[in-house]
Amino acid sequence: MTKKFIPIDYDYFDYDGKNHVKIFGRDETNEQICIIDTCPIFMWAILKENVTKKQIIELIKEVKEVYVQTKDRTTTIEKVETHEKNYSGKKVVALKIFATNYKDLSSVASKLDNELIDKRRGYDLGFTTHYIIEKKLNPLVWYDIETTELEEDDYDFIKNELKTEKVLKLNSHRPSTVDSIPSTDFTSRSLAYDIETDSLKPELGAILMISLYGKDFKKVITWKKGPTTQDYVEFVEDEKALLKTFLKHVEEYKPDFLVGYNSDAFDMPYIKTRAKMLKIKFPIGLDKSEPKIRKGIPPTTKITGITHLDLYKFVKTAYAQYMQSETLSLNDVASEFLGEKKIPFVFKHSKDIKENEWDLYYRYNLKDSDLAFQLFEKFLPDMIEFSKVVKEPIFEASRNGLSKQIEGYILHNLEKFNEIPERKPNQKETGARMQQGQTQGAFVFKPTAGLYEDLGMFDFTSMHTSIIISHNISKGTLIEPSTVNSQPSTDYNDSPEIKIDGKNIKYHFTKEPGFFPLLLQEIFDKRKQFKKEYNENPNPMTKARSNAFKVLSASAHGYIAFSGARYYSKEAAESILAFVRQYNQETIQKIKDAGQKIIYGDTDSVVFTLEGKSESTIKELLKKINSELPGVMNLELEGFFKRGLWVNTRGGETGAKKKYAMITENGIVKIRGFETVRRDWCELARKTQDHILRLILKQGNEKESLKYVKEIIKQLKERKISKDKLIIRTQLKKPITEYKAISPHVTAAIKMQKQGMAVGIGSLIEYYIGNTGGSSKLVRDKALLKNEDGEYDITYYLKKQMLPSVDQIFQVFGIDIKEVIDGQKQENLKKWF
DNA sequence: GCGGGCTTGTTACC
DNA sequence: ACCGGTAACAAGCCCGC
Numbered sequence: 001m002t003k004k005f006i007p008i009d010y011d012y013f014d015y016d017g018k019n020h021v022k023i024f025g026r027d028e029t030n031e032q033i034c035i036i037d038t039c040p041i042f043m044w045a046i047l048k049e050n051v052t053k054k055q056i057i058e059l060i061k062e063v064k065e066v067y068v069q070t071k072d073r074t075t076t077i078e079k080v081e082t083h084e085k086n087y088s089g090k091k092v093v094a095l096k097i098f099a100t101n102y103k104d105l106s107s108v109a110s111k112l113d114n115e116l117i118d119k120r121r122g123y124d125l126g127f128t129t130h131y132i133i134e135k136k137l138n139p140l141v142w143y144d145i146e147t148t149e150l151e152e153d154d155y156d157f158i159k160n161e162l163k164t165e166k167v168l169k170l171n172s173h174r175p176s177t178v179d180s181i182p183s184t185d186f187t188s189r190s191l192a193y194d195i196e197t198d199s200l201k202p203e204l205g206a207i208l209m210i211s212l213y214g215k216d217f218k219k220v221i222t223w224k225k226g227p228t229t230q231d232y233v234e235f236v237e238d239e240k241a242l243l244k245t246f247l248k249h250v251e252e253y254k255p256d257f258l259v260g261y262n263s264d265a266f267d268m269p270y271i272k273t274r275a276k277m278l279k280i281k282f283p284i285g286l287d288k289s290e291p292k293i294r295k296g297i298p299p300t301t302k303i304t305g306i307t308h309l310d311l312y313k314f315v316k317t318a319y320a321q322y323m324q325s326e327t328l329s330l331n332d333v334a335s336e337f338l339g340e341k342k343i344p345f346v347f348k349h350s351k352d353i354k355e356n357e358w359d360l361y362y363r364y365n366l367k368d369s370d371l372a373f374q375l376f377e378k379f380l381p382d383m384i385e386f387s388k389v390v391k392e393p394i395f396e397a398s399r400n401g402l403s404k405q406i407e408g409y410i411l412h413n414l415e416k417f418n419e420i421p422e423r424k425p426n427q428k429e430t431g432a433r434m435q436q437g438q439t440q441g442a443f444v445f446k447p448t449a450g451l452y453e454d455l456g457m458f459d460f461t462s463m464h465t466s467i468i469i470s471h472n473i474s475k476g477t478l479i480e481p482s483t484v485n486s487q488p489s490t491d492y493n494d495s496p497e498i499k500i501d502g503k504n505i506k507y508h509f510t511k512e513p514g515f516f517p518l519l520l521q522e523i524f525d526k527r528k529q530f531k532k533e534y535n536e537n538p539n540p541m542t543k544a545r546s547n548a549f550k551v552l553s554a555s556a557h558g559y560i561a562f563s564g565a566r567y568y569s570k571e572a573a574e575s576i577l578a579f580v581r582q583y584n585q586e587t588i589q590k591i592k593d594a595g596q597k598i599i600y601g602d603t604d605s606v607v608f609t610l611e612g613k614s615e616s617t618i619k620e621l622l623k624k625i626n627s628e629l630p631g632v633m634n635l636e637l638e639g640f641f642k643r644g645l646w647v648n649t650r651g652g653e654t655g656a657k658k659k660y661a662m663i664t665e666n667g668i669v670k671i672r673g674f675e676t677v678r679r680d681w682c683e684l685a686r687k688t689q690d691h692i693l694r695l696i697l698k699q700g701n702e703k704e705s706l707k708y709v710k711e712i713i714k715q716l717k718e719r720k721i722s723k724d725k726l727i728i729r730t731q732l733k734k735p736i737t738e739y740k741a742i743s744p745h746v747t748a749a750i751k752m753q754k755q756g757m758a759v760g761i762g763s764l765i766e767y768y769i770g771n772t773g774g775s776s777k778l779v780r781d782k783a784l785l786k787n788e789d790g791e792y793d794i795t796y797y798l799k800k801q802m803l804p805s806v807d808q809i810f811q812v813f814g815i816d817i818k819e820v821i822d823g824q825k826q827e828n829l830k831k832w833f
Numbered sequence: 834g835c836g837g838g839c840t841t842g843t844t845a846c847c
Numbered sequence: 848a849c850c851g852g853t854a855a856c857a858a859g860c861c862c863g864c
Contacts, residue, residue, distance in 0.1 A: 558850025
């Protein structure tokens with residue numbers, strides 16, 4: 001039978017002791033089908049140099065005898081072949097060892113301790129990844145497939161087990177040409193879900209309701225009956241019936257994706273535990289399996305056949321670092337990307353909910369699913385894109401950290417280079433890598449505080465990645481021994497001179513392009529493509545996509561320096577960073593030589609004054625610098641700015657790095673590093689600072705700002721500032737008990753814990769400083785919870801929030817803000833200075 | 834018990 | 848633990864006086 005097929009979810013099972021995949025996806029009629037397939041299972045034994053043919057024949061005999069016995073299977077060697085391969089860019093002879101079960105390859109590997117074998121590789125990819133690499137049935141791509149129906153005795157248990165109507169055996173497949181399908185666009189069926197409970201712990205509270213939201217599908221299922229006019233509310237008898245009804249709707253809808261927000265850690269584990277407590281089955285998987293929760297920090301929840309997606313995870317890795325929102329709560333994220341918020345509803349235990357309040361609770365519950373669904377629709381193209389680029393199933397691609405994404409991408413593309421994959425480092429190696437200490441990083445130009453006019457800013461496009469590509473830097477292209485001399489060589493690509501342990505050395509890399517640098521090119525190009533897309537059509541989504549590939553592209557260097565990476569290389573990381581410093585300083589020099597004054601620079605950027613030159617003259621300069629850059633390296637114009645402000649460090653006499661504010665001719669303001677952008681400062685200090693920065697940038701002087709600050713200070717002293725503007729938000733970065741220094745946010749967290757609130761790693765602790773500490777001088781003794789009664793501590797907010805946030809800004813204009821206010825309000829000030 | 838230097842911890846920039 | 852180095856800064860900690 002010939003069909004079209006798009007693979008979505010991958011799972012595997014053992015049959016007759018052998019691995020099989022079952023792939024869930026859709027066909028051209030949009031029917032959900034399951035494909036069963038197998039693939040050759042093998043690993044590699046790389047032989048030492050100069051092993052003779054005779055020795056190989058003997059070795060093969062020996063290898064064939066290896067087997068692994070586990071409690072439910074015996075894994076044997078099926079055949080052994082000899083191949084010429086590349087390993088880390090070097091030619092090697094390797095045995096391709098075929099075995100019956102992938103899960104035992106690592107045990108097989110440890111039994112191959114013959115002295116002719118140098119290295120054992122390719123046993124630690126995971127079966128799904130191995131399968132995709134081997135058969136090239138990539139996720140989310142349309143294929144033309146040849147299938148056969150299962151015969152009577154084939155996989156009998158599967159047929160009975162699967163909810164999917166069609167289960168087919170795959171014979172062959174090839175990528176479908178775009179033309180052959182009217183619409184190759186994959187229109188997924190998806191449901192977002194959200195639960196409401198009486199507790200954060202399933203042991204302590206029931207699930208009250210579950211909402212589901214999809215295209216033309218709205219449902220709130222609940223056993224808590226209150227008057228409502230919402231026709232989507234479905235009442236059921238009890239919690240058991242609630243779970244069963246939820247299951248029924250999911251089964252009927254047949255979604256490809258079941259989507260939640262933080263559902264990996266909360267919703268699905270909660271449901272699973274409650275089902276267990278209620279002694280009912282919850283066979284949501286298409287193979288009637290329960291959700292599989294991989295415990296860990298953070299946990300992941302997989303449902304066989306239905307891709308369970310947790311948007312929180314994806315937002316966190318792909319977008320978070322470029323987002324405006326200060327938390328990644330559904331409310332903040334929805335508000336940033338959708339311009340919509342959750343329905344306000346104060347959490348109450350169900351026993352405290354009045355009859356007429358249930359209706360709001362239903363609507364609240366539905367809205368959460370609604371928001372999650374809308375976010376899903378916005379993010380799906382990006383998740384699909386990641387999945388396709390990295391060639392990992394969307395379940396993984398949407399959860400993987402950046403190093404995993406880069407690594408997945410590399411592993412899935414090694415075959416083009418005839419490369420044997422590197423293995424994962426073990427714990428000992430990871431530890432040793434970490435102990436080597438830090439690598440010297442980028443260069444940051446020390447600015448001189450001041451308000452500058454007419455500025456230009458250049459920055460390098462994906463600097464680290466373009467260095468890797470242009471200079472062919474990687475573990476595999478490094479010439480060993482690596483601690484080579486500083487003599488320049490025409491045979492190799494040299495790194496800049498690097499000082500290591502007091503010695504100046506240069507690393508050499510081959511001129512022949514290595515697979516790692518070559519592979520980065522695609523990610524690099526994608527980044528360019530999406531940036532262009534954003535520039536042509538700027539909106540929050542094109543921006544997010546552009547940034548998602550920006551982070552992916554920018555992670556290549558971090559990956560190389562990451563102790564857990566297969567292709568880790570300290571030498572490569574050092575070389576990349578040496579180039580980063582060199583290029584930045586060279587660029588600074590070139591701009592200086594052109595007659596511009598350098599104001600600032602950080603890693604890959606330079607800010608300079610125009611010195612009366614026209615923008616087109618500056619663009620010519622940029623062109624000239626670019627003409628001198630190698631490979632894909634590219635310096636671009638970040639922008640022209642009408643004014644820019646740099647300040648001194650607090651209590652210091654020199655300019656502060658990583659803190660500046662600039663404004664374009666059109667009034668677009670760019671603020672970096674200032675308290676304005678730091679969430680651990682109270683809103684009052686941040687908003688005030690933001691306001692005066694803008695005023696100064698717009699007007700070119702401090703006059704208005706001064707008036708403004710005086711007014712705010714007056715209000716603060718008169719207690720006219722509302723407390724919510726004084727809340728300080730700080731995140732717990734580790735378990736409460738592990739803190740050596742007990743800072744205010746830790747005290748506040750302890751308080752919250754005592755009140756029975758769930759606090760732990762990642763919780764954002766909200767507190768304010770009040771007049772409660774008695775004689776204590778410690779700030780922590782005055783930390784009050786957000787909703788705790790008390791008066792705010794005027795002195796603290798003046799001295800520790802307001803003043804610091806504006807002090808250095810006024811210093812630029814020679815104004816001592818303390819004195820100014822002091823002169824005006826002599827008597828009050830004595831109290832706080 | 835006070836002050837200064839050091840350490841711990843968080844958040845930002847790139 | 849899950850990309851890394853550079854930097855600013857607050858608050859606590861610690862030690863000498």
